[in-house]
Amino acid sequence: MAYNSRFNLIYLFILTVFVAGFSACSDSERKLPIYGERDTVTKTVDGKEVVDTIYNTIPPFSFVNQEGDTVSEKLVEGKIYVTDFFFTTCPTICPVMKRQMIKVFNDIKGKPDVMILSHSIDPEHDTPQVLKKYAQDLGVEGSQWQFLTGQKEKIYEIGQKSYLSTAKEDKSAEGGYIHSGAFILVDKEKHVRGMYDGTTEEGTQKLIADIKTLQEEYNTK
Amino acid sequence: MIKQAAAFMALCVLASCQNAEELKSEQYFVEGYHLYTANCSNCHQPDGKGMSNLYPPLAGSKKLADRSGIACIIRNGMKGTILVNGKEFNRPMPANAKLTEIEIAEIVSYVSMKWGKDSLYTPITYVQNALQNCKPD
Numbered sequence: 001m002a003y004n005s006r007f008n009l010i011y012l013f014i015l016t017v018f019v020a021g022f023s024a025c026s027d028s029e030r031k032l033p034i035y036g037e038r039d040t041v042t043k044t045v046d047g048k049e050v051v052d053t054i055y056n057t058i059p060p061f062s063f064v065n066q067e068g069d070t071v072s073e074k075l076v077e078g079k080i081y082v083t084d085f086f087f088t089t090c091p092t093i094c095p096v097m098k099r100q101m102i103k104v105f106n107d108i109k110g111k112p113d114v115m116i117l118s119h120s121i122d123p124e125h126d127t128p129q130v131l132k133k134y135a136q137d138l139g140v141e142g143s144q145w146q147f148l149t150g151q152k153e154k155i156y157e158i159g160q161k162s163y164l165s166t167a168k169e170d171k172s173a174e175g176g177y178i179h180s181g182a183f184i185l186v187d188k189e190k191h192v193r194g195m196y197d198g199t200t201e202e203g204t205q206k207l208i209a210d211i212k213t214l215q216e217e218y219n220t221k
Numbered sequence: 222m223i224k225q226a227a228a229f230m231a232l233c234v235l236a237s238c239q240n241a242e243e244l245k246s247e248q249y250f251v252e253g254y255h256l257y258t259a260n261c262s263n264c265h266q267p268d269g270k271g272m273s274n275l276y277p278p279l280a281g282s283k284k285l286a287d288r289s290g291i292a293c294i295i296r297n298g299m300k301g302t303i304l305v306n307g308k309e310f311n312r313p314m315p316a317n318a319k320l321t322e323i324e325i326a327e328i329v330s331y332v333s334m335k336w337g338k339d340s341l342y343t344p345i346t347y348v349q350n351a352l353q354n355c356k357p358d
Binding site: 089091092096098099136137175 | 264272
């Protein structure tokens with residue numbers, strides 16, 4: 001009997017969560033999750049113990065864009081951005097990712113609080129000039145979509161540790177690098193809020209929808 | 222009666238002979254389609270139209286008429302500036318050392334039947350011959 005009532009309680013709880021979830025959706029208050037490892041710290045505020053969660057946060061960075069300008073985390077201050085990892089001579093998934101990213105780009109065009117940062121994982125070859133030509137050939141103009149190059153170790157480090165994406169050299173891989181086909185969505189507080197398969201239409205459309213959800217979060221704040 | 226049956230049989234053989242060529246073309250086309258999807262379509266796109274100014278189209282390209290040249294490009298890749306359908310492209314295409322002669326024949330068959338003027342497949346012997354005579358880059 002005790003077991004049974006506990007079971008019912010769990011059942012009721014799940015049901016409540018579901019209902020709450022649905023009503024949250026309809027109120028367009030659906031929130032995207034925050035990805036990555038998290039820590040908690042206990043602080044004392046006004047004599048009371050408070051537990052704070054520290055989320056995975058994108059650290060400061062310094063890279064060079066396709067115009068040859070040095071850019072830092074200030075570039076995306078107060079902005080939502082999408083990021084990915086690629087290289088211009090990649091024969092495999094990059095062309096597919098870029099074709100999909102163009103769809104994202106067309107959707108966010110002109111929105112001042114959304115950007116795209118594409119990191120090259122072959123920075124020795126992908127100089128700012130090479131990236132500039134690539135962007136032009138892709139048909140990308142303006143500064144809303146930036147192509148970044150820089151110190152290889154720094155790019156790999158921020159990719160793996162902060163953006164939770166795979167990016168590294170591998171001579172046995174076609175093109176010489178392995179990297180994930182992920183598009184990563186980052187919010188204004190520099191938290192990763194979504195990871196999408198950038199090689200599929202489904203992943204791309206989910207990202208486009210989630211960007212709007214995230215914008216909505218800030219609008220209703 | 223026997224004569225009629227023989228004539229009918231002969232007709233059947235003739236028809237199946239013709240069908241054998243067509244059947245082979247269809248096989249090459251289907252295999253070629255899969256190989257194209259796996260090896261080429263990332264850049265040249267499933268519809269053969271290429272991608273902006275990065276990767277040239279195959280559809281409408283005059284280069285498709287030169288099947289030996291296509292076989293060489295698939296095997297060895299290419300670099301330098303080319304003009305396709307009035308647009309310049311200059312990104313290198315990687316070599317495909319892993320593709321076998323039969324696979325190259327199937328891809329050549331697919332692209333030349335799909336976007337070129339060919340209605341029949343390109344035999345493996347044709348590709349073998351072409352690959353032996355590729356011009357150095």
